Amino acid sequence: NLAIGSRGRLVQAVLSTLSEKSSASVVSVSSPVESKKASTAGAVETTAIEPSTSKQAMEPVVRTGTSGAKVSLMVNYMELKCAPGRGVFLYTVDFEPTVDSRPARSRCLEQNVHILGSTFTFTGDMMMLPVKLPDNVTKCKATNPTNNEPVTLTIKFRGAQKMSENVNFYNTLFRRIMHFLQLTEMGRKCFDPSQMRIIPQQRLEVWPGYVTAINEYEGGLMLNLDVTHRVLMQTTVYELMQTIAMADKKQFRDSVKKTLLGMVVLTRYNNKTYRIDDILFDANPQSTFDYRGDKITYADYYQRQHGIKIQDLQQPLLLNRTERMVSGSAKPLEMLFCLVPEICFLTGLTDEMRKDFMVMRDIATYTRVTPNQRVAAMQRYCERVNSNEKASKLLSDWGLELVTKPKILVGRTLDQEKIQFGNGTVNAGPNADFNRNVTDYQMLEVVHIRQWVLVHTSRDGRSAKTFLDYVQRCSRALGIDIAQPKTIVLPSDDLKEYSNLLRTRIPPGTQIIVLIVPTARDDRYATIKRICCSEVPVPSQVINARTLMNEKKSRTIVQKIIMQMNCKLGGTLWGIDIPMANTMICGSDAYHHARGADKSVTAFIASLDAAFTHWFSHATLQGAREEMGNGLALSLERSLIAYQRRNCQLPDRIIIFRDGVGDSQLQICEQYELMQLEAACKLVEPSYNPKITFIVVQKRILTRLFAVDRTTNDVTNPLPGTVMDHSVTRRFLYDYFLVSQNVRQGTVTPTHYIVLRDDCKFRPDILQRLSYKLCYMYYNWPGTVRVPACCQYAHKLAYLIGQAVKRMPDDSLTDKLYYL
Numbered sequence: 001n002l003a004i005g006s007r008g009r010l011v012q013a014v015l016s017t018l019s020e021k022s023s024a025s026v027v028s029v030s031s032p033v034e035s036k037k038a039s040t041a042g043a044v045e046t047t048a049i050e051p052s053t054s055k056q057a058m059e060p061v062v063r064t065g066t067s068g069a070k071v072s073l074m075v076n077y078m079e080l081k082c083a084p085g086r087g088v089f090l091y092t093v094d095f096e097p098t099v100d101s102r103p104a105r106s107r108c109l110e111q112n113v114h115i116l117g118s119t120f121t122f123t124g125d126m127m128m129l130p131v132k133l134p135d136n137v138t139k140c141k142a143t144n145p146t147n148n149e150p151v152t153l154t155i156k157f158r159g160a161q162k163m164s165e166n167v168n169f170y171n172t173l174f175r176r177i178m179h180f181l182q183l184t185e186m187g188r189k190c191f192d193p194s195q196m197r198i199i200p201q202q203r204l205e206v207w208p209g210y211v212t213a214i215n216e217y218e219g220g221l222m223l224n225l226d227v228t229h230r231v232l233m234q235t236t237v238y239e240l241m242q243t244i245a246m247a248d249k250k251q252f253r254d255s256v257k258k259t260l261l262g263m264v265v266l267t268r269y270n271n272k273t274y275r276i277d278d279i280l281f282d283a284n285p286q287s288t289f290d291y292r293g294d295k296i297t298y299a300d301y302y303q304r305q306h307g308i309k310i311q312d313l314q315q316p317l318l319l320n321r322t323e324r325m326v327s328g329s330a331k332p333l334e335m336l337f338c339l340v341p342e343i344c345f346l347t348g349l350t351d352e353m354r355k356d357f358m359v360m361r362d363i364a365t366y367t368r369v370t371p372n373q374r375v376a377a378m379q380r381y382c383e384r385v386n387s388n389e390k391a392s393k394l395l396s397d398w399g400l401e402l403v404t405k406p407k408i409l410v411g412r413t414l415d416q417e418k419i420q421f422g423n424g425t426v427n428a429g430p431n432a433d434f435n436r437n438v439t440d441y442q443m444l445e446v447v448h449i450r451q452w453v454l455v456h457t458s459r460d461g462r463s464a465k466t467f468l469d470y471v472q473r474c475s476r477a478l479g480i481d482i483a484q485p486k487t488i489v490l491p492s493d494d495l496k497e498y499s500n501l502l503r504t505r506i507p508p509g510t511q512i513i514v515l516i517v518p519t520a521r522d523d524r525y526a527t528i529k530r531i532c533c534s535e536v537p538v539p540s541q542v543i544n545a546r547t548l549m550n551e552k553k554s555r556t557i558v559q560k561i562i563m564q565m566n567c568k569l570g571g572t573l574w575g576i577d578i579p580m581a582n583t584m585i586c587g588s589d590a591y592h593h594a595r596g597a598d599k600s601v602t603a604f605i606a607s608l609d610a611a612f613t614h615w616f617s618h619a620t621l622q623g624a625r626e627e628m629g630n631g632l633a634l635s636l637e638r639s640l641i642a643y644q645r646r647n648c649q650l651p652d653r654i655i656i657f658r659d660g661v662g663d664s665q666l667q668i669c670e671q672y673e674l675m676q677l678e679a680a681c682k683l684v685e686p687s688y689n690p691k692i693t694f695i696v697v698q699k700r701i702l703t704r705l706f707a708v709d710r711t712t713n714d715v716t717n718p719l720p721g722t723v724m725d726h727s728v729t730r731r732f733l734y735d736y737f738l739v740s741q742n743v744r745q746g747t748v749t750p751t752h753y754i755v756l757r758d759d760c761k762f763r764p765d766i767l768q769r770l771s772y773k774l775c776y777m778y779y780n781w782p783g784t785v786r787v788p789a790c791c792q793y794a795h796k797l798a799y800l801i802g803q804a805v806k807r808m809p810d811d812s813l814t815d816k817l818y819y820l
């Protein structure tokens with residue numbers, strides 16, 4: 001860990017001491033929480049198919065609030081009824097004499113359907129039945145199909161699984177149902193190629209689909225069902241490689257690897273997806289492999305098996321590495337698949353496509369689904385399952401019945417908030433939007449700008465003049481004094497010009513550097529931020545000259561830039577009433593490079609004042625794909641020291657919102673990261689023992705909430721501040737869903753909050769209202785964001801360091817929001 005060094009060893013020593021004293025052992029945790037590799041369908045934090053075994057013996061957790069106005073909410077959860085006397089009953093099966101072959105054992109069981117029934121699942125030694133047999137020990141006869149010898153089967157009852165233990169099995173049943181419905185599986189999602197929509201002008205296809213998850217929730221066994229889409233290109237990998245070759249023949253191999261590694265492709269002959277893990281330039285379709293005991297070329301294989309003739313026999317091959325469970329193996333085995341670029345189609349979107357307004361608009365025509373459309377699609381799916389003979393029989397055989405109508409529950413909408421500016425207070429309104437007010441009032445706290453530098457190229461002189469004119473006109477209304485800058489004109493847009501300028505020509509005492517650049521370029525932006533964050537630490541503001549050319553919008557744009565400059569210097573824009581004395585609120589998030597090559601970055605943000613408007617920002621670099629290492633203890637220790645320096649005391653309470661933790665990581669997070677927090681407190685002061693509240697924040701979830709009009713049965717997006725904290729919450733977790741954003745198009749997605757620890761013993765209302773209030777405090781948006789501001793700031797910092805800076809920022813910037 002680049003950011004820890006010997007300090008990390010001290011943390012480990014404290015952790016060891018704490019682990020000896022703690023009843024929750026962390027000896028088995030040899031590594032920090034690691035994020036799973038992105039699946040081919042995109043990562044989903046909450047899938048509800050891996051319940052923690054540690055929760056099974058616990059009593060159900062019911063923590064509901066009361067504040068706010070009641071509202072009827074439809075949820076995308078369908079009740080899954082289990083008939084009385086049905087479930088999953090476990091049996092062991094012994095064979096006398098021993099039958100070694102697993103298929104032969106299954107055949108022996110199939111000979112006794114008159115006793116067992118036609119529905120059962122057999123793993124080789126354990127059998128699952130949907131009903132309990134009359135006797136605890138059942139003996140039956142069969143004939144071994146391999147040698148025709150008689151066999152005696154002894155079937156012993158081992159117990160009935162709890163409903164929460166049936167979850168994984170029921171999810172497996174629904175994967176089979178997807179197959180019955182002729183849907184194509186991609187990761188955890190399934191898509192319907194027969195309903196694809198083609199966007200010919202972009203050479204794209206949009207496949208509609210579904211994603212499901214079954215779990216035992218607070219309100220019983222339910223199917224969480226959502227509508228999803230997958231964008232596929234009508235472009236092959238071979239065509240993309242040709243385009244790369246035409247653009248850069250000398251660096252062809254490097255460019256191909258940089259572009260393709262990590263991408264997911266579709267082979268249309270079997271509608272399966274594969275991740276590209278390597279490019280085999282030394283192999284081609286004429287290379288051979290073993291197939292059923294013989295050597296065969298890839299070209300011949302595709303011709304014989306799929307009727308596909310490979311045109312270019314010299315193209316390199318794509319390599320996919322996949323781990324799969326194999327019968328008789330305790331661990332998954334790595335399997336290698338070689339693919340031919342010519343018949344592999346690209347999925348997803350390139351960065352260029354995402355930046356293209358026309359492309360995104362065309363795609364949104366099919367993917368931006370309204371609440372009414374989403375509910376109708378969900379009901380169609382359920383009706384399709386119940387009307388499919390194989391699917392309905394499978395459910396019936398296991399005693400299950402799928403209800404086709406989504407559940408309607410009672411939720412609450414929290415009170416509207418008041419926004420405090422420097423010279424007045426406004427009500428945010430039901431939509432939590434104060435965009436029109438933000439430029440009419442003065443900023444809450446300003447840092448007057450006396451010494452600053454304005455940089456632009458010679459061709460952007462007009463944009464620079466426009467910018468300065470509006471700065472002079474708008475600054476007084478916002479309550480800030482901005483002196484005339486030192487202006488530096490660059491002769492060209494060359495990267496060396498920016499590097500030399502920033503390293504040699506910035507006067508001491510400069511508060512901020514503003515750079516007006518001709519176009520948006522990632523390499524230029526990264527160079528500027530790398531130097532300004534680590535080599536010559538000074539806040540910087542990069543402006544695209546084109547944004548200043550629109551006369552109708554220039555004034556508003558410059559006003560927002562002035563606000564950003566104030567934040568980057570330590571000023572604040574607005575505030576909100578959060579009555580929590582001597583409390584430090586923190587947010588944490590991590591950045592991982594999409595290809596998994598570069599180091600991961602973890603950002604930690606902590607409040608420094610009673611108004612929760614000033615923040616301490618710290619980042620650590622870690623090994624690739626690590627979610628959190630010992631950096632958490634280091635970051636909290638640094639934050640506590642900064643808090644003590646500013647307030648002359650340490651906080652009594654620490655509230656941490658931890659973003660980016662999936663369901664499968666909760667237990668490790670609870671054991672490993674909470675231990676680090678305690679270690680950090682002891683490093684600051686051995687007797688320091690604050691009350692800690694630790695809340696996991698999940699954004700990538702399947703849950704949807706819809707406001708219901710009882711008179712028209714119409715469904716719409718719920719208002720910001722809507723809370724759902726019962727029935728569809730986890731049975732063994734203290735959790736709640738909160739809608740904090742106002743969405744004008746498509747369907748809003750709530751945020752899932754899981755309280756893993758609460759020493760402060762807050763009432764549910766307090767944590768729910770605190771979560772919502774903090775969503776107002778992100779200074780890049782005059783309204784509410786989807787997560788608490790401390791998490792959004794952590795995301796911005798981690799992204800900046802991971803994408804552009806790629807090294808530790810200078811400590812002099814830690815008390816400023818320099819990364820906005």
